[in-house]
Amino acid sequence: MGKLKFLSVLVVLAMLLAACGGGAPAAPPADAPAADAPAAEAPAAAAPSGEVAMEAPALAEAVAAGTLPALEERLPAVPFVVGPGVLLSEANVPNWAPGQYGGTLNTAHSVADWAPDVFVMLNEPLLQAPDLSVQGIQGNVLESFEVSDDNTVFTFKMREGLKWSDGEPVTTEDVRFTWENIYGNEKLYPSGLPARFRTGFTPAGDPMTLDIIDDYNFTLTSSAPYGGFLRNITIEGWNGYTELINPAHVLKKWHIDFTPIEDMKAELEANNLTEEWWTLFNQQKRCQSWDVTRARCIGYPTLTPWVSVASETPGVMIFDRNPYYFKVDTEGKQLPYIDRIVSVQVEDVEMVNQRVLNGDVDFLRESTALVKVPLYKENEAKGGFRTVLTDMHVDSSNLFLNQTFEDETWRKVSQDIRFRQALSLAINRDEIIESVYYGFAEKPLVSVGEEFSQYDVAKANALLDEMGMTERDANGMRMVDGKPFSILLEHGAHAPDLEPVAELVSEQLKEIGIDLQVKRIDPNLWTQRQDANELQATMFWSHDQGWDSDYSGSDSFRRTGRAWALWHETNGAEGEEPPQWVKDMYDLDAARWSSVSGSDEFNKLKEDTFAWARTNLPVITIVEKVKYPMIAAQNLRNVADAGYAIASNFAGEQLWFEQ
Amino acid sequence: MLVYIIRRLLMLIPILLLVSFIAFFVIELPPGDWVTTYVSQLRASGIELSSQEAQRLSQLYGLDQPSYIRYFKWIEGIVLRGDFGWSFQWGKPVGEVIAERLPITLTISLLALVFSWLVAIPIGIYSATHQYSLVDYLATFIGFIGLATPGFLLAMILAWAANQYFGFSALGLYSTEFLDKPWSMAKAIDMLKHLILPLIIIGMASAGSTIRVLRGNLLDELKKQYVVTARAKGLSEMQLLFKYPVRLALNPVFSTIGWLLPAIFAGEVLISIVLSVPSIGPLLLRSTLAQDMYLTGSIVLILSALTIVGSLISDIYLAWADPRIRYGGLSK
Numbered sequence: 008m009g010k011l012k013f014l015s016v017l018v019v020l021a022m023l024l025a026a027c028g029g030g031a032p033a034a035p036p037a038d039a040p041a042a043d044a045p046a047a048e049a050p051a052a053a054a055p056s057g058e059v060a061m062e063a064p065a066l067a068e069a070v071a072a073g074t075l076p077a078l079e080e081r082l083p084a085v086p087f088v089v090g091p092g093v094l095l096s097e098a099n100v101p102n103w104a105p106g107q108y109g110g111t112l113n114t115a116h117s118v119a120d121w122a123p124d125v126f127v128m129l130n131e132p133l134l135q136a137p138d139l140s141v142q143g144i145q146g147n148v149l150e151s152f153e154v155s156d157d158n159t160v161f162t163f164k165m166r167e168g169l170k171w172s173d174g175e176p177v178t179t180e181d182v183r184f185t186w187e188n189i190y191g192n193e194k195l196y197p198s199g200l201p202a203r204f205r206t207g208f209t210p211a212g213d214p215m216t217l218d219i220i221d222d223y224n225f226t227l228t229s230s231a232p233y234g235g236f237l238r239n240i241t242i243e244g245w246n247g248y249t250e251l252i253n254p255a256h257v258l259k260k261w262h263i264d265f266t267p268i269e270d271m272k273a274e275l276e277a278n279n280l281t282e283e284w285w286t287l288f289n290q291q292k293r294c295q296s297w298d299v300t301r302a303r304c305i306g307y308p309t310l311t312p313w314v315s316v317a318s319e320t321p322g323v324m325i326f327d328r329n330p331y332y333f334k335v336d337t338e339g340k341q342l343p344y345i346d347r348i349v350s351v352q353v354e355d356v357e358m359v360n361q362r363v364l365n366g367d368v369d370f371l372r373e374s375t376a377l378v379k380v381p382l383y384k385e386n387e388a389k390g391g392f393r394t395v396l397t398d399m400h401v402d403s404s405n406l407f408l409n410q411t412f413e414d415e416t417w418r419k420v421s422q423d424i425r426f427r428q429a430l431s432l433a434i435n436r437d438e439i440i441e442s443v444y445y446g447f448a449e450k451p452l453v454s455v456g457e458e459f460s461q462y463d464v465a466k467a468n469a470l471l472d473e474m475g476m477t478e479r480d481a482n483g484m485r486m487v488d489g490k491p492f493s494i495l496l497e498h499g500a501h502a503p504d505l506e507p508v509a510e511l512v513s514e515q516l517k518e519i520g521i522d523l524q525v526k527r528i529d530p531n532l533w534t535q536r537q538d539a540n541e542l543q544a545t546m547f548w549s550h551d552q553g554w555d556s557d558y559s560g561s562d563s564f565r566r567t568g569r570a571w572a573l574w575h576e577t578n579g580a581e582g583e584e585p586p587q588w589v590k591d592m593y594d595l596d597a598a599r600w601s602s603v604s605g606s607d608e609f610n611k612l613k614e615d616t617f618a619w620a621r622t623n624l625p626v627i628t629i630v631e632k633v634k635y636p637m638i639a640a641q642n643l644r645n646v647a648d649a650g651y652a653i654a655s656n657f658a659g660e661q662l663w664f665e666q
Numbered sequence: 667m668l669v670y671i672i673r674r675l676l677m678l679i680p681i682l683l684l685v686s687f688i689a690f691f692v693i694e695l696p697p698g699d700w701v702t703t704y705v706s707q708l709r710a711s712g713i714e715l716s717s718q719e720a721q722r723l724s725q726l727y728g729l730d731q732p733s734y735i736r737y738f739k740w741i742e743g744i745v746l747r748g749d750f751g752w753s754f755q756w757g758k759p760v761g762e763v764i765a766e767r768l769p770i771t772l773t774i775s776l777l778a779l780v781f782s783w784l785v786a787i788p789i790g791i792y793s794a795t796h797q798y799s800l801v802d803y804l805a806t807f808i809g810f811i812g813l814a815t816p817g818f819l820l821a822m823i824l825a826w827a828a829n830q831y832f833g834f835s836a837l838g839l840y841s842t843e844f845l846d847k848p849w850s851m852a853k854a855i856d857m858l859k860h861l862i863l864p865l866i867i868i869g870m871a872s873a874g875s876t877i878r879v880l881r882g883n884l885l886d887e888l889k890k891q892y893v894v895t896a897r898a899k900g901l902s903e904m905q906l907l908f909k910y911p912v913r914l915a916l917n918p919v920f921s922t923i924g925w926l927l928p929a930i931f932a933g934e935v936l937i938s939i940v941l942s943v944p945s946i947g948p949l950l951l952r953s954t955l956a957q958d959m960y961l962t963g964s965i966v967l968i969l970s971a972l973t974i975v976g977s978l979i980s981d982i983y984l985a986w987a988d989p990r991i992r993y994g995g996l997s998k
Contacts, residue, residue: 111846113842113845118707119755119756119952119956119958120755120756120757121707196722197722197725198718198721198722201716201718201719202716202718210716210717210718244715278759279743279747279749285726286726289722289726290726290727290752290757297708301757302756302757302758303757303758318846319848319849320840320845320846321766321767321944322944323840323845323846325846347846349842349845349846351838351840351842351845352944353837353838353942354938354939354942354943354944354948354952355939355940355942355948358837358939358940358942361825361837361942362835362837362838364829365829365835365837366835367835367837367842499706501706529696529697529698530703530706531696531697531698531702531703531706531957532696532697532698534698534702534705534706535697535698535702
């Protein structure tokens with residue numbers, strides 16, 4: 008830091024000299040190109056372009072020393088311009104301002120080789136829209152796109168002059184290589200193209216076809232309308248550019264189509280392999296978007312704002328700015344502003360929070376928790392940070408009843424909509440919001456609706472009586488056909504609120520004579536049981552209704568009708584045929600996938616999906632719009648104060664430290 | 667003696683094989699494998715891996731093969747090439763992962779051991795020779811506190827106090843400003859400062875028990891006839907004390923050196939977690955939770971080997987120090 012500051016002062020001084028000196032050779036000769044570059048680079052900048060550095064001082068230094076090409080050679084012809092409302096909407100970042108260079112962003116992670124906050128901050132999808140939505144999709148890594156009228160042909164234009172972090176150009180060869188040599192290789196991808204590149208986003212869908220037009224233009228064609236492909240390369244499932252663009256110039260050295268096996272022998276032997284080049288390729292050589300924090304990916308060419316560099320200290324990850332990053336701010340300054348990200352590994356997630364309290368963290372999202380807000384608040388002044396309460400991108404607790412669980416009585420009861428309505432009415436959401444979410448959540452008006460998110464025990468009882476569940480046992484619990492009726496809810500404690508919410512719901516349901524037993528199981532066992540149709544009921548999150556890039560109505564059938572979902576996945580070969588209302592949702596989802604993401608048609612279908620959810624109540628959502636705390640250093644600027652926390656995390660390149 | 671040692675060493679082989687077998691298959695018992703853990707970890711961060719991709723990963727890491735095949739491959743690697751397999755979690759060979767954490771683990775464990783002896787042995791001797799004195803009561807009190815207080819609790823309290831009253835962040839091994847800096851004198855000093863707390867806390871726990879053991883044994887010895895005889899013959903108190911009773915009273919302390927071997931290798935798990943010390947203990951815990959099976963299996967195997975070697979060392983020490991044991995064991 009100290010050294011950098013000194014350097015920046017030097018460079019600025021030199022530039023001032025160059026600008027004021029009237030071309031005097033008094034300035035060190037090496038600085039001339041640095042001063043020239045910004046002037047040439049920023050025609051849009053109304054500011055005194057001579058004095059404003061268009062690149063980080065350290066980079067200007069490297070340019071001056073001749074170790075790095077000038078800025079205009081590093082930026083694409085059309086850089087991505089970050090300004091107010093571009094990465095995050097203006098409503099969420101009302102005080103967006105162009106920043107100044109410098110600073111180290113400290114954070115922490117608790118899982119081996121995996122720093123989720125850094126991953127999200129570094130991730131670059133092919134296309135993007137503000138706030139991680141799909142409304143107003145525009146180019147990101149790709150410059151622009153066109154969709155044919157029938158939503159089948161997608162024409163993409165790449166950024167001319169875009170470079171990998173090692174300075175190599177990014178062209179359609181990288182796309183072709185990915186398509187033909189990675190996805191097309193049966194050793195690397197035994198089942199061929201991923202679902203993303205198949206019509207309707209299903210593994211069984213027709214594969215799309217790639218046509219390379221020239222070095223910077225290509226098309227992808229699907230056999231049926233697939234407008235949702237746009238959202239599929241925007242942010243869905245946290246994908247990044249590596250879905251379609253991989254550094255061919257590096258990977259060819261480890262690919263059998265380009266390199267004979269003898270040339271890989273040494274490396275193969277070092278990894279105790281003999282002929283398995285594909286293992287080496289997948290496990291060691293190729294880095295996908297979510298591999299960015301892995302130690303093995305240090306030095307791997309990327310398009311991310313910061314790149315991983317070697318660290319002398321075990322357990323410490325360091326990311327330095329990418330000199331070839333393709334984004335600039337409204338003044339034409341190359342992003343990111345922050346010099347370096349450092350993430351230290353701690354041995355437990357609790358200790359991440361301990362570091363927050365000690366003031367050792369400048370930014371933190373994934374490891375924070377709502378229950379810790381009082382603790383954060385108490386230590387804000389001492390630790391030099393602030394707690395920003397933003398939205399969570401998932402609705403954290405939903406009650407899922409598996410309507411295809413193997414039990415005839417259960418099926419009869421749970422498939423009756425009155426039963427699900429009664430349960431929803433018997434849940435005292437206000438109590439849960441107060442006690443578990445400290446008031447930072449709302450009733451599920453979108454997914455459950457006004458009527459059934461009320462707390463109305465009398466009405467719930469009436470509905471159950473109407474169903475014929477009038478018989479009660481000695482404890483006042485309802486029985487069905489003279490037998491005790493009990494629901495087993497198994498959850499995997501995937502989030503800290505699942506257990507307390509489930510326990511509260513269990514208590515509240517006793518009021519209407521429903522016996523709900525809560526059991527916590529291992530998360531892996533949970534997944535196994537879910538897939539095997541062995542979960543009767545569970546509690547899990549679903550993507551927030553407002554997050555239109557990920558919300559899907561049929562996704563819940565994995566937990567609310569496992570046999571139906573299986574039937575759909577296998578085209579009717581396995582599982583059970585779902586009733587019409589379930590098929591309706593699959594049709595709605597398919598229609599939404601075929602419409603262009605973010606279009607009026609898409610938005611209308613989204614509304615239809617919500618209406619369908621309110622009518623059929625497949626999932627009993629407990630709360631919506633849960634708040635989520637995010638930690639940011641007090642002098643960190645361009646941080647969102649509303650919207651999804653993860654979206655703010657995502658827009659890391661616009662963050663800067665006010666000195 | 668030599669035959670005895672060789673025989674014991676040979677016995678190591680079948681025991682280790684059995685242990686490796688058990689270690690491997692116990693890890694296999696819980697549902698799922700590393701890929702399912704990885705998939706749920708990514709899911710928790712919002713990344714949905716398709717089942718296709720999960721399948722591809724399973725194949726890539728060989729997890730689709732039957733477990734006995736994987737077991738034999740793993741053992742073959744260890745025996746033939748000294749290769750402990752691949753750590754899925756860390757994305758590098760198990761050997762490298764362990765080697766990265768070994769120096770700091772050994773440093774802390776050994777220093778803590780020395781610290782605990784330096785504290786415990788003088789106190790133990792003093793409180794035995796000055797039974798029921800004020801110092802003895804004090805030492806007894808501290809000893810029991812050291813024994814009874816869970817180390818992790820002490821770690822939490824001390825870490826909090828260091829931060830609250832001295833503004834010193836005791837977590838991890840380096841201050842934030844040194845994290846991304848290359849090694850320097852300042853960084854080394856900073857690291858030493860961070861070592862103090864774990865040393866004291868880890869040392870305290872064993873110091874407590876050492877004080878009690880030493881005091882008890884020494885009290886027994888001091889009442890014995892030979893002490894009276896020696897004193898009657900006019901030996902000075904100091905010479906008498908250190909030449910015979912202390913030596914004998916220390917026997918139990920040193921004969922447990924063997925048991926300490928695995929503990930030195932693994933480091934303290936809970937205290938390391940609380941203070942974020944990157945030692946091998948938390949690594950084992952974490953790898954078990956993540957079902958990173960070759961890493962878990964290898965650490966368990968190494969720990970078992972050290973336990974066996976350690977008890978051999980104890981036996982040899984005892985056989986050397988106490989003739990009764992030696993002749994009893996070797997007469998056959």
